[in-house]
Amino acid sequence: xxxxxxxxxxxxxxxxxxxxxxxxxxxxxxxxxxxxxxxxxxxxxxxxxxxxxxxxxxxxxxxxxxxxxxxxxxxxxxxxxxxxxxxxxxxxxxxxxxxxxxxxxxxxxxxxxxxxxxxxxxxxxxxxxxxxxxxxxxxxxxxxxxxxxxxxxxxxxxxxxxxxxxxxxxxxxxxxxxxxxxxxxxxxxxxxxxxxxxxxxxxxxxxxxxxxxxxxxxxxxxxxxxxxxxxxxxxxxxxxxxxxxxxxxxxxxxxxxxxxxxxxxxxxxxxxxxxxxxxxxxxxxxxxxxxxxxxxxxxxxxxxxxxxxxxxxxxxxxxxxxxxxxxxxxxxxxxxxxxxxxxxxxxxxxxxxx
Numbered sequence: 001x002x003x004x005x006x007x008x009x010x011x012x013x014x015x016x017x018x019x020x021x022x023x024x025x026x027x028x029x030x031x032x033x034x035x036x037x038x039x040x041x042x043x044x045x046x047x048x049x050x051x052x053x054x055x056x057x058x059x060x061x062x063x064x065x066x067x068x069x070x071x072x073x074x075x076x077x078x079x080x081x082x083x084x085x086x087x088x089x090x091x092x093x094x095x096x097x098x099x100x101x102x103x104x105x106x107x108x109x110x111x112x113x114x115x116x117x118x119x120x121x122x123x124x125x126x127x128x129x130x131x132x133x134x135x136x137x138x139x140x141x142x143x144x145x146x147x148x149x150x151x152x153x154x155x156x157x158x159x160x161x162x163x164x165x166x167x168x169x170x171x172x173x174x175x176x177x178x179x180x181x182x183x184x185x186x187x188x189x190x191x192x193x194x195x196x197x198x199x200x201x202x203x204x205x206x207x208x209x210x211x212x213x214x215x216x217x218x219x220x221x222x223x224x225x226x227x228x229x230x231x232x233x234x235x236x237x238x239x240x241x242x243x244x245x246x247x248x249x250x251x252x253x254x255x256x257x258x259x260x261x262x263x264x265x266x267x268x269x270x271x272x273x274x275x276x277x278x279x280x281x282x283x284x285x286x287x288x289x290x291x292x293x294x295x296x297x298x299x300x301x302x303x304x305x306x307x308x309x310x311x312x313x314x315x316x317x318x319x320x321x322x323x324x325x326x327x328x329x330x331x332x333x334x335x336x337x338x339x340x341x342x343x344x345x346x347x348x349x350x351x352x353x354x
Contacts (some may be wrong), residue, residue, distance in 0.1 A: 018134045024092055026147035027085070027126055027246070030134035038137070039145060041083060041299070043247050048303060051080035054197060079306035081120055086122035086301045086314070091115050095125040112148040112278055118286045120316045121295030123244070125204050150242075150249040153275040158344075160271030161217045162335065165209050167232035168220045170327040176206040176334060180216045187215045190262045194218055210337045212344045214270045221269035226257045229269060235322030236284045237294055238276060242319075244297050252276045288335065292328040294320045 016031040029040020037046035054077035059070040099111045108129075115125035128148040132140035146152065168174055185199025196213050208216030221229060233239070239254030253275030260268070267273050279297060287294045296317040301313040325333075339349035 021135060022131045022133045023089075023096060024087060024127075025134050026128045026133055026145075026149075027087065029135060029247075030137040032137070039248075040147070040246060041085070043301075044245055045083055046305075049080045049083065051306065052078040074138050075122065081306065081311060082304045084301040084304070086117075086124065086299055087126070088115075088124045092125040092127065094133075096127045099127055099129050110148055111153075112152070112228075114149050114278055114282045116282050116297060118197050118285055118289035120288070121283075121297050121315075122301070123297055123299045126299070130294075147246065147248065149278045150244060150246060151277075153250050153252050153277060155272060156276045156281060157271040158212045158214075158274070158279065160274065161209070161212060161214075161269065162288075162331070163233060163236050163238075164217055164221055164229065164269040165205075165334075166323050166327060166331050167289070168224050168231060169205075169330060170232070170323040171224060171228065173223045174205045174220055176204065176330070178205050179203070180205065180208060180213075180219055182208075182213050182215045185215070187218070189218070189266055192263055194266060206334055206337065209334050210339075210340075210343045217270050218266035221265055224269075226260060226265050229265065230254075230257050232322055233268075233274075235294070236287065237280055237319065238274065238284070242279055242283055242297050244279060247301050249279070250277050252280055286330045287322060288331040290328070291325040292323040293318050294322060 014034075018025070018028065018030070025040075027040050029042035029044075030038055031042050032038045032081065035050070037043045037049060046074045055073065055075045057073035059067050061067055067128050095113050095115060100114055102108065102111050110129055112128045113125070114123060114127075116123055126147075126149050128146070130144045132144045137145070169176075174180075175196060179202050182196060182200040182203050184201055187194045194214055196215050198211065200207075200211065200213055200216075201217050203213055205216070205220070208220070209212075224232075224317065233254055239252055241249045241251045243249075255264075260273075264273055282298050283294060296319050298314050298317075300312070301314055302310055305311050337343055338345040340346070
């Protein structure tokens with residue numbers, strides 16, 4: 001042409017648009033510019049969501065028109081499936097808002113939260129900070145795109161005692177009213193001292209949990225023994241992936257008993273020397289609300305083909321039953337006391353609910 005351009009070409013590409021922007025971004029993931037799912041559900045179910053492009057083999061005449069009689073192959077494209085998630089948009093929104101407030105209040109570098117339906121294993125909300133907008137996915141770092149609820153392994157510390165005490169009660173080694181000498185806050189064992197955050201003289205088993213005593217828990221764990229503690233922790237799902245329908249889930253760390261030191265039993269039981277994901281922790285706590293059954297956490301409710309046929313419908317799936325129903329009920333009762341005056345979880349208490 002007159003302006004030095006010979007021709008202008010347009011490449012048609014369709015892009016995926018995420019109207020909710022960063023809401024649920026770590027679960028959904030994103031589709032890259034080549035149209036390939038690259039994180040989250042988009043990656044895990046890329047094949048299902050993409051469908052199958054059509055294909056046509058034919059011949060044309062000198063003018064470039066198709067000779068229909070010579071069309072040898074004609075395969076219609078198949079539209080991708082629709083995937084329905086278990087997430088509740090309202091709960092997800094409030095969860096993300098709460099995380100943003102927590103990040104601001106504590107000037108934190110990260111925060112994450114999961115809401116799970118105890119009876120089904122369904123994930124109603126799952127959120128991670130920092131976050132990203134999948135519409136501009138390439139402007140963010142790996143850390144911002146990481147789903148920390150399943151991709152970050154940390155040492156849980158005190159909250160892990162819940163699993164250990166459940167194991168001890170399930171083995172009927174102690175009753176809630178039994179009293180334990182908590183050594184006024186410093187206990188020597190195997191050449192090392194173990195301390196409590198607050199010094200206690202004598203506590204009932206129920207109060208060891210309520211006040212989160214390291215010493216009380218460790219002394220009971222000695223009665224349980226290494227093999228039994230390890231077996232229960234595996235039963236609660238530690239040291240392995242939950243199998244949730246997302247890529248990049250970490251398995252955490254739970255060393256086998258042969259590699260434990262003489263101190264390990266008294267440290268593992270209070271959440272040291274182990275690594276967990278947030279999803280493993282919430283799934284462990286859910287066991288108490290579900291009669292001792294550990295369910296597989298899931299995010300996908302159903303998958304529906306383009307023809308409207310349901311290809312997959314999620315059902316609750318039992319992975320193990322680490323504790324009996326009566327132990328689960330007892331743990332619910334004991335855990336409620338943690339939110340009462342003198343407990344370590346007072347801020348988790350609010351009116352109208354125990």
